[in-house]
Amino acid sequence: MKVLVPVKRVIDYNVKVRVKADRTGVDLANVKMSMNPFDEIAVEEAVRMKEAGAADEAVAVSLGPQQSQETLRTALAMGADRAIHVVHDGELEPLAVAKMLAGVVGEEAPDLVILGKQAIDDDANQTGQMLSGLLGWSQGTFVSKVDASDGAVRVVREVDGGLETVALRMPAVLTVDLRLNEPRYASLPNIMKARKKEIARKTPADLGVDTTPRLNTLRVEEPPKRQGGLKVGSVAELVDKLHNDAGVI
Amino acid sequence: MPLDRATLDRFLETVDSFVAERLIPAEAEVDATDRIPDGLVEEMKRLGLFGLTVPEDYGGLGLAPPEEMEVAWAVSHAAPAFRSAFGTNVTIGSQGIAIDGTEEQKRRYLPKMASGEIVASFALTEPGAGSDAASLTTRADRDGNGYVLNGVKRFITNAPVAGVFTVMARTNREERGARGISAFIVEAGAPGVRLGGPENKMGQKGAPICDVIFEDCRVPGDALIGGVEGRGFKTAMKALDRGRLHLAATCCGLADRLIRESVDFALGREQFGRPVAEFQLVQAMLADSRTEHDVAWALVRDAARRAGEGEPIARLGAEAKYYASEMVGRVADRAVQIHGGSGYIDDYAVARLYRDVRIYRLYEGTSQIQQLVIARDMLKEAGGSPP
Ligand SMILES: Cc1cc2nc3c(=O)[nH]c(=O)nc-3n(C[C@H](O)[C@H](O)[C@H](O)COP(=O)(O)OP(=O)(O)OC[C@H]3O[C@@H](n4cnc5c(N)ncnc54)[C@H](O)[C@@H]3O)c2cc1C
Numbered sequence: 001m002k003v004l005v006p007v008k009r010v011i012d013y014n015v016k017v018r019v020k021a022d023r024t025g026v027d028l029a030n031v032k033m034s035m036n037p038f039d040e041i042a043v044e045e046a047v048r049m050k051e052a053g054a055a056d057e058a059v060a061v062s063l064g065p066q067q068s069q070e071t072l073r074t075a076l077a078m079g080a081d082r083a084i085h086v087v088h089d090g091e092l093e094p095l096a097v098a099k100m101l102a103g104v105v106g107e108e109a110p111d112l113v114i115l116g117k118q119a120i121d122d123d124a125n126q127t128g129q130m131l132s133g134l135l136g137w138s139q140g141t142f143v144s145k146v147d148a149s150d151g152a153v154r155v156v157r158e159v160d161g162g163l164e165t166v167a168l169r170m171p172a173v174l175t176v177d178l179r180l181n182e183p184r185y186a187s188l189p190n191i192m193k194a195r196k197k198e199i200a201r202k203t204p205a206d207l208g209v210d211t212t213p214r215l216n217t218l219r220v221e222e223p224p225k226r227q228g229g230l231k232v233g234s235v236a237e238l239v240d241k242l243h244n245d246a247g248v249i
Numbered sequence: 250m251p252l253d254r255a256t257l258d259r260f261l262e263t264v265d266s267f268v269a270e271r272l273i274p275a276e277a278e279v280d281a282t283d284r285i286p287d288g289l290v291e292e293m294k295r296l297g298l299f300g301l302t303v304p305e306d307y308g309g310l311g312l313a314p315p316e317e318m319e320v321a322w323a324v325s326h327a328a329p330a331f332r333s334a335f336g337t338n339v340t341i342g343s344q345g346i347a348i349d350g351t352e353e354q355k356r357r358y359l360p361k362m363a364s365g366e367i368v369a370s371f372a373l374t375e376p377g378a379g380s381d382a383a384s385l386t387t388r389a390d391r392d393g394n395g396y397v398l399n400g401v402k403r404f405i406t407n408a409p410v411a412g413v414f415t416v417m418a419r420t421n422r423e424e425r426g427a428r429g430i431s432a433f434i435v436e437a438g439a440p441g442v443r444l445g446g447p448e449n450k451m452g453q454k455g456a457p458i459c460d461v462i463f464e465d466c467r468v469p470g471d472a473l474i475g476g477v478e479g480r481g482f483k484t485a486m487k488a489l490d491r492g493r494l495h496l497a498a499t500c501c502g503l504a505d506r507l508i509r510e511s512v513d514f515a516l517g518r519e520q521f522g523r524p525v526a527e528f529q530l531v532q533a534m535l536a537d538s539r540t541e542h543d544v545a546w547a548l549v550r551d552a553a554r555r556a557g558e559g560e561p562i563a564r565l566g567a568e569a570k571y572y573a574s575e576m577v578g579r580v581a582d583r584a585v586q587i588h589g590g591s592g593y594i595d596d597y598a599v600a601r602l603y604r605d606v607r608i609y610r611l612y613e614g615t616s617q618i619q620q621l622v623i624a625r626d627m628l629k630e631a632g633g634s635p636p
Contacts, residue, residue: 014269034262070255070259073255073256073259074259077259185263185266185267185292185295185296186259186263187295187297188260188263188297188298188301188310189300189310191260192252192256192310
């Protein structure tokens with residue numbers, strides 16, 4: 001079985017994001033970038049499937065600028081066998097990403113595509129679903145458990161109010177949730193070995209995809225500053241404040 | 250093989266994440282229980298930290314000194330007990346064998362040290378021989394093909410968990426000084442090796458030390474490092490040379506952590522209606538700490554680069570260890586000061602780190618011994634004849 005894992009280079013989750021002065025976007029200058037944390041979980045799952053003998057190849061793919069290679073090297077150091085880099089500078093929207101991934105799927109013919117449920121930069125939560133739509137494949141979203149064997153995959157999904165277990169026919173697209181696994185740290189020996197693994201380069205044109213954005217960002221703003229709270233002495237005072245000051249009850 | 254910058258950066262980022270997500274959250278527990286959880290030690294092994302300096306041919310990563318120091322700096326943003334867990338394998342515990350061992354000795358021990366399967370300790374100090382290490386009295390008497398060891402080693406880092414000791418012992422009783430000393434590899438399970446009780450230390454809880462006692466401990470002839478008698482003191486000094494720079498880098502990493510803790514605290518703590526960071530007397534402390542850290546780190550990096558190019562760095566290494574260890578003491582003291590009363594409470598990292606960093610001015614040569622090394626070299630250079 002072959003697993004394809006798309007990974008995205010995003011602002012590191014520890015960075016305090018700042019909006020640019022002209023409000024056209026967030027400031028990316030000299031900001032630490034890392035692999036999207038949900039994608040790390042996807043890579044970890046693919047590598048575990050390899051280690052358990054359920055998969056024989058894990059291929060990482062990233063779409064983005066030259067520096068996305070660093071993200072791919074991390075995936076290789078975690079245990080992916082090889083990588084594909086679709087080089088693209090500038091904004092990419094989920095639909096363009098899904099179309100390019102569909103193109104890569106056409107060339108690689110994986111049995112499973114495992115993605116993060118969303119990327120922590122724009123939190124769109126669309127790419128996996130769009131990809132499965134474009135491919136006409138089964139999809140399992142918000143997955144917290146995967147059990148793949150013999151042409152079928154059983155997954156547990158985190159849905160509102162509980163857990164849902166579904167069986168999917170392969171090939172399938174999975175988007176993974178936080179609780180699926182705890183990703184490993186790439187060890188130094190494996191980081192050194194990953195230097196020698198192959199990263200193939202492609203362009204959106206190779207995949208026949210027009211990446212022109214379809215959305216126009218008008219303005220990006222900081223969330224409103226949190227107001228200081230206040231302590232109340234009694235339930236009666238609380239109800240009074242909610243009613244008279246906040247006007248919510 | 251020297252690493253390209255991107256690969257080294259990727260590893261340093263991994264270390265940074267590991268420190269922030271796994272080690273720092275465990276600091277208080279390690280301090281309270283005087284023990285690093287086994288699982289965390291396993292994680293450090295998997296990361297490759299035990300094998301940083303062991304040559305690639307023997308299963309390690311063979312980092313050059315500049316790379317090793319950057320990793321030491323990064324790891325040392327966590328409480329130093331964690332670094333100590335693999336520190337002896339990276340420096341004094343393994344380097345005697347790596348530098349002066351026979352091919353057979355290297356093949357036998359280095360791969361297991363690199364993986365962390367065995368922990369290596371370095372046993373030089375004795376109850377009667379500290380700074381004057383060449384006066385040591387542990388004996389290794391020839392007996393048939395092997396040797397019989399008798400004596401006591403004191404304050405040996407990682408001895409309670411060690412699989413192998415590098416032991417300096419006197420093979421020539423006629424020769425009272427350094428030339429009568431040889432270095433041996435002694436396995437912890439050898440008959441006649443006994444451990445003393447645990448010491449209750451001022452800081453670095455979780456980094457165990459104890460006495461190692463040899464009572465008619467018989468070792469085979471091939472336990473003699475390098476196969477030649479009388480070279481053990483030199484071997485010990487070579488291992489310590491490399492170790493000094495590593496300790497200096499450790500002091501710098503800790504100083505950087507203490508400074509960051511201080512800045513965060515000073516920005517968050519308000520008195521007289523504003524953050525204490527706005528008071529210039531507090532700013533002066535921050536500026537002094539930052540400047541002194543940068544000076545020390547520049548010295549360490551320069552020495553590491555020279556060491557990597559094969560220059561002898563005995564004096565620079567002593568300067569780096571001397572300055573960095575004194576520097577981190579001052580930085581820790583200011584960090585406590587900036588925290589006010591909270592800095593005296595163990596819930597705050599700076600209170601624990603203040604105790605932790607005190608050791609760096611003492612072991613692997615006290616500050617006074619480093620001063621002697623530096624001054625002697627200066628006088629020698631000037632053609633004088635130092636005592
Ligand atoms: C936590 C810890 C871990 C250790 N780990 C190890 C280990 O793994 N392996 C190991 O072999 N040892 C280890 N040691 C021992 C350590 O290296 C020695 O304690 C250190 O070298 C100092 O020796 P000493 O304690 O005998 O002090 P002393 O040598 O008795 O020194 C006492 C004082 O006299 C000063 N002094 C001594 N001689 C001179 C001189 N000629 N000129 C000026 N001043 C002088 C010293 O600087 C010091 O201030 C460890 C010690 C500790 C506390």
